Amino acid sequence: MKKKLYVIACAVLAIDMKHSAKKLGLDIEYKFLEAGLHNNPKLLKEKLQAAIDDISASGSGRRIIIGYGVCGKGTIGIQARSIPLAIPKVHDCISMFLGGDQAYKSEFKKYPGTYYLSAGWCEEKTEPMSQRKQWTYFGDKKLEFNDLVEKYGKNAAQQTFDFLNSWQKNYQRAAFIETGAKKSLKYEKFAKEMAAEYKWKYDKIKGSQSLIEKMITTNHSTSEILFVPPEHVIGFDAIQSTLSANPILDIKTNRNDTSRVIEIEDQPTDSGSYIKIGLGIDAGGTYTDAVIYDIEKKQTLCKAKSLTTKWDFTLGINSALKKLDQEKLYNVELVSLSTTLATNAIVENEGQKVGLILMPPYGLELDKNIQHYPKFVIKGQLEITGRQILAIDPEEVSQIASQMVKVLGVTAFAVSGYAGSINPEHEIQVKEIIHKQTGCFVTCGHELSDVLNFQTRATTAMLNARIIPRLTGLLLDLETVMAKLDILAPIVVVKGDGSLMSAAMAKQRPVETILSGPAASVAGAKHLTGIKDALVVDMGGTTTDTAALTSGSVSLNEKGSNIGGYRTHVKALEI
Incomplete structure (x- = not known):
């Protein structure tokens, strides 16, 4: 019996996905989730994972096509069970209607303040404009104007209503995307009425179903589609600003509350994991530990310890690995690195000297809010919508960068x-100019966080740039030792939230390894003892870290870790 293709998608994609499947002659089973879930990423994640689990339990699926993009990070942490997933590498459905991310970026560059509509969107969302004037939203809660009047009085209700509808000021254009999936006259009419009501410009733009067709036909990863194999989890690569697939090992996200709690689980013996033998390395400020572990049998095969040699990491790593059973070492299929080196560098105020280049909003007192030296403010300003107010001055950027290198070191x-997290164009331009002028490494705030807080994003970027040499040096030295010992396994690095990232990503984003060592300690303590309620204490040579393990779970600091007095946007366990 031939296994089925399944689609789980936002309801606004229903018209276009069914049209594409019919055009291609494909028999697909659909499950469309209600529109608007991107406004509540937690709920989106819960419903999407539940739908995936239901299909996986049936065992009848060949592939599950996910009709979502990043969508407020509602898809980050979604796991493929026994059936692979295919998901487009886009931020939201607008790219799917336009035919791809590049088409959307091109359109955004021409007119950033645009409210996009499609036939599918209108089918799900449209109500006569006369009715739409009678309600608004507070988060995902629909509020009726008459209910507000009854509860607070007409004046207060009107003020509340006007404030909640102020989002309309962020847009200057309504654009109807014509994909050709369905006759669009009534939908175009609604889009025109909306534009007239909100005093926006109206345009009709040409869409494309090319990306949707690729979504439902592609069975491997491409530049536009991410293929997620069984027992893998969807992640987000902020450097490339795209989705990624990562293997599920010992640390899994709690399915009931992925945004706030990390559940430390043992890997089931019947999981069919591709990885049988793993090498774990923990590089601390004082000691480097190495363990070869049989993941399938849940058994420690051998372990070793050596002093960490910060002046040349190869010495300490090589010493630890040489003490292990060499035959077992040769059979290692995955190397997992946890480390406190990034944390220690921040706490001890070490690392390279970083020049901070800022494009702040009008009126921000930088000396009070961002305490770092050296820093410079340059021309270049955006509205909160991402629309440009003032362009950057390339010559100014070049001169400041050169002076910071030559004079300030x-x-x-x-x-x-x-x-910058809404429209990163200025940050990208400045990065390119600085790198071309100086050859120095440059970190941009939008690469590490999509949160709006400009100051915290600046601090996170500064710390990332500062500790690049420390973690990059460790990884390069580890790769050197592995090559000499003929270990061909890939390297993954434990992040502060307990998840994993590739070595290549860690070299670009070392700040993500803040509290990496303690996060690994929590997982190890639970796994080795079987205790689900405990206070885990990780006492190292530089810092002592504690975490509360409750019912096998550890709270996740969603607002970002505070390390060495710095507030960051790095999500890590509550340690």
């Missing part, structure tokens, strides 16, 4: 601009 740069 800067060896790396961090760039952060107000609204």
Whole structure:
């Protein structure tokens, strides 16, 4: 019996996905989730994972096509069970209607303040404009104007209503995307009425179903589609600003509350894991530990310890690995690294000298809010919508960067601009100019966080740039030792939230390894003891870290870790 293709998608994609499948002659089973879940990423994640689990339990699926993009990070942490997933590498459905991310970026660059509509969107969302004037939303809660009047009085109700509808000021254009999936006259009419009501410009733009067709036909990863094999989890690569697939090992996200709690689980013996033998390395400030572990049998095969040699990491790593059973070492299929080196560097105020380049909002007192030296403010300003107010001055950027290197001894740069997470164009331009002028490494705030807080994003970027040499040096030295010992296994690095990232990503984003060592300790303590309620204490040579294990779970600091007095956007366990 031929296994089925399944689609789980936002209801706004229903018209276009069914049209594409019919055009291609494909028999697909659909499950469409209600529109608007991107406004509540936690709920989106719960419903999407539940739908995937239901299909996986049936065992009849060949592939599950996910009709979502990043969608407020509602898809981050979604796990493929026994059936592979295919998901487009886009931020939201607009790219799917336009035919791809590049088409959306091109459209955004021409007119950033655009409210996009499609036939599918209108089918799910449209109500006569006369009715739409009578309600608004507070988060995902629908509020009726008459209910507000009854509860608070007409004046207060009107003020509340006007405030909650102020989002309309962020847009200057309504654009109807014509994909050709369905006759669009009534939908176009609604889009025109909306534009007239909100005093926006109206445009009709040409869409494309090419990306949707690729979604439902592609069975491997491409530049546009992410293929997620069984027992893998969807992640987000902020450097490339795209989705990624990562193997599920010992640390899994709690399915009931992925945004706030990390559940430490043992890997089931019947999971069919591709990885049988793993090498774990923990590089601390004082000691480097190495363990070869049989993942399938849940058994420690051998272990060793050596002093960490910060002046040349190869010495300590090589010493630890040489003490292990060499035959077992040769059979290692995955190397997992946890480390406190990034944390220690921040706490001890070490690392390279970073020049901070800022494009702040009007009126921000930088000396009071961002305490870092050296820092410079340059021309370049955006509205909160991402629309440009003031362009950057390339000559100014070049001159400041050169002076910071020659006079102040800067060896790396961090760039952060107000609204950079909405429109990163200014940050990207400044990065390119600085790198071309100085050859120095440059970290941009939008690469590490999509949160709006400009100051915290700037601090996170600065710390990332500062500790690049420390973690990059460790990883390069580890790769050197592995090559000499003929270990061909890939390297993954434990992040502060207990999840994993590739070595290549860790070299670009070392700040993500803040509290990496303690996160690994929590997982190890639970796994080795079987205790689900405990206080885990990780006492190292530089810091002592504690975490509360409750019912096998550890709270996740969603707002970002505070390390060495710095508030960051790095999500890590509550340690």
